[in-house]
Amino acid sequence: MTYEFNSIESIKQIVSENEDDIYAIFVEPFSCSTLTECSENFLKELKILCKSKDIALVFDEIYSGFAKCGPNFYMEKYCVTPDVVCLSKALGGGKSSISAYVCTDELYKKAYGSLAGALMHSTTYNSFGEECVTVIEATNILVEDKMSEKSYQIEQILSNKLNALKDKYPDQIADVRGAGTHFGLDGRNCRYACQAASVARRAAA
Numbered sequence: 246m247t248y249e250f251n252s253i254e255s256i257k258q259i260v261s262e263n264e265d266d267i268y269a270i271f272v273e274p275f276s277c278s279t280l281t282e283c284s285e286n287f288l289k290e291l292k293i294l295c296k297s298k299d300i301a302l303v304f305d306e307i308y309s310g311f312a313k314c315g316p317n318f319y320m321e322k323y324c325v326t327p328d329v330v331c332l333s334k335a336l337g338g339g340k341s342s343i344s345a346y347v348c349t350d351e352l353y354k355k356a357y358g359s360l361a362g363a364l365m366h367s368t369t370y371n372s373f374g375e376e377c378v379t380v381i382e383a384t385n386i387l388v389e390d391k392m393s394e395k396s397y398q399i400e401q402i403l404s405n406k407l408n409a410l411k412d413k414y415p416d417q418i419a420d421v422r423g424a425g426t427h428f429g430l431d432g433r434n435c436r437y438a439c440q441a442a443s444v445a446r447r448a449a450a
Contacts, residue, residue, distance in 0.1 A: 250276065251283050253290045260298060269301040272327075274319040277308040280422035280429050285323040292325050301352060302327040307344070311335035311383070312392035314425035315400060328352050338383035341376040396425040403428045 246263065249255035260267055272291065275282045295302040304327040309319040313335060316322050320330065329352065333344035348356075386392065404421070407428060411418040420431035 250279070250281070251287050253287050253294070256291060257294065260294065260300070264298060267298075267300055269303050269329075270295060271303045271305060273305045273309065274322070274325075275309040275314045275424060277314070277427055280424075280427065282319070282322075282424065285325075288320075288323050288325040292327075295328070301329060303329040303331065305331050307331055307333040309427075311387055312396045312425065314423075314427050315393065315396050317387060317393050319424075336380055336383060337376065338379045338386070341379040343373070343376045343380060345380070399426045400424060400428075 407421040
């Protein structure tokens, strides 16, 4: 089942009609494909709804995590903690292909009960020592090098430069959207939008 992005009413309707069949709701706090975010109100109401209905709330931070869109993880922007957060891409530091999830202690105990039980479903990453070391170092860099602060600085530069382009080319650029280092132009004309994007890259360099 799918719901309307950033619409708590859409989710409430689906849950009311299918409550016995829903065990988890997946959300991208920041949609990197559309360059739009879920509102604070949506995320907080969704958290309350999931808790009241015993539904697991899962955040997909595979793309938005690791400060690419501002905060270390986008869920931190509005202080909404899900039951599960999915990670990948930058988790491997641009070097290793690896994915992970982090869940609440309550959900972990309910699903597995022990570390031995948590590993019973897959041996895919057994003995992948280099990948694990890379994840640790990528996480260290995220924190120690204050990548979130740098991401916000880049956001300010990109936002100013791209909005200046939008003002200069209003017939070609309909909108500027994004967060952190992840920005894009909504072009009224695709060919002109590509040209404007090329100008934006040079301006931001």
